[in-house]
Amino acid sequence: xxxxxxxxxxxxxxxxxxxxxxxxxxxxxxxxxxxxxxxxxxxxxxxxxxxxxxxxxxxxxxxxxxxxxxxxxxxxxxxxxxxxxxxxxxxxxxxxxxxxxxxxxxxxxxxxxxxxxxxxxxxxxxxxxxxxxxxxxxxxxxxxxxxxxxxxxxxxxxxxxxxxxxxxxxxxxxxxxxxxxxxxxxxxxxxxxxxxxxxxxxxxxxx
Amino acid sequence: xxxxxxxxxxxxxxxxxxxxxxxxxxxxxxxxxxxxxxxxxxxxxxxxxxxxxxxxxxxxxxxxxxxxxxxxxxxxxxxxxxxxxxxxxxxxxxx
Numbered sequence: 001x002x003x004x005x006x007x008x009x010x011x012x013x014x015x016x017x018x019x020x021x022x023x024x025x026x027x028x029x030x031x032x033x034x035x036x037x038x039x040x041x042x043x044x045x046x047x048x049x050x051x052x053x054x055x056x057x058x059x060x061x062x063x064x065x066x067x068x069x070x071x072x073x074x075x076x077x078x079x080x081x082x083x084x085x086x087x088x089x090x091x092x093x094x095x096x097x098x099x100x101x102x103x104x105x106x107x108x109x110x111x112x113x114x115x116x117x118x119x120x121x122x123x124x125x126x127x128x129x130x131x132x133x134x135x136x137x138x139x140x141x142x143x144x145x146x147x148x149x150x151x152x153x154x155x156x157x158x159x160x161x162x163x164x165x166x167x168x169x170x171x172x173x174x175x176x177x178x179x180x181x182x183x184x185x186x187x188x189x190x191x192x193x194x195x196x197x198x199x200x201x202x203x204x205x206x207x
Numbered sequence: 208x209x210x211x212x213x214x215x216x217x218x219x220x221x222x223x224x225x226x227x228x229x230x231x232x233x234x235x236x237x238x239x240x241x242x243x244x245x246x247x248x249x250x251x252x253x254x255x256x257x258x259x260x261x262x263x264x265x266x267x268x269x270x271x272x273x274x275x276x277x278x279x280x281x282x283x284x285x286x287x288x289x290x291x292x293x294x295x296x297x298x299x300x301x302x
Contacts, residue, residue, distance in 0.1 A: 035244075060235060063237070069235075
């Protein structure tokens with residue numbers, strides 16, 4: 001008997017649905033997949049032609065549309081902003097508890113959470129790799145490396161990317177440039193964290 | 208959908224195909240399954256598994272007392288709404 005599992009078109013459709021349904025919570029996803037599988041089993045008779053199967057699938061509509069219809073189920077569709085999001089941001093900003101390890105855990109949590117868009121995840125990953133532990137540690141070396149009147153280049157490495165800053169300290173405004181850099185390095189990640197924290201809250205509330 | 212279940216229990220495929228066959232009712236039949244599961248969550252329908260004469264057992268949907276109440280409320284609302292729209296349309300046709 002030609003059943004769902006054996007008909008290549010129906011099997012392909014189910015695979016597409018399965019992929020699209022990953023955004024749904026587990027029980028809801030399993031139920032939806034079972035329903036559609038049952039629908040296909042009931043609709044595809046042993047003597048069904050390829051045209052019959054195609055018509056049945058067309059009538060069902062695209063799998064993505066079915067998943068979209070299943071989604072706006074209030075808070076169940078997306079989890080609340082929880083410790084995962086908070087830990088992600090703390091670890092991304094500080095890089096604690098351990099150099100690079102903390103930041104990598106933060107990055108993993110950031111990518112894992114469904115509450116942020118791709119753009120927001122990118123922002124969280126880029127401002128700034130390594131977290132305070134790396135960026136501050138490196139920037140603190142700057143004034144040390146360039147004495148008054150010197151012209152030197154200070155290089156910091158963050159995740160294999162080498163950033164070189166020309167530190168030309170003249171007679172006045174001695175440490176203005178490094179101070180500015182430090183301020184940016186401190187403030188930007190904080191601003192990023194506040195922004196993403198609110199973004200996650202909004203996303204969860206609007207789900 | 209509740210009206211469809213008012214007289215008898217039906218299984219998912221049957222409900223979806225019936226509604227899908229009505230012109231202008233739905234665009235993708237598949238989207239009716241999430242609707243069914245929402246009605247179930249709201250307590251308006253219940254499900255039971257039944258053996259089928261061919262193939263594996265099927266999940267049958269039936270209306271609950273809550274569902275009946277919701278349906279009755281909806282019918283009243285719907286009649287009021289269509290009556291209002293009809294009266295406006297006929298006034299427009301006269302004027």
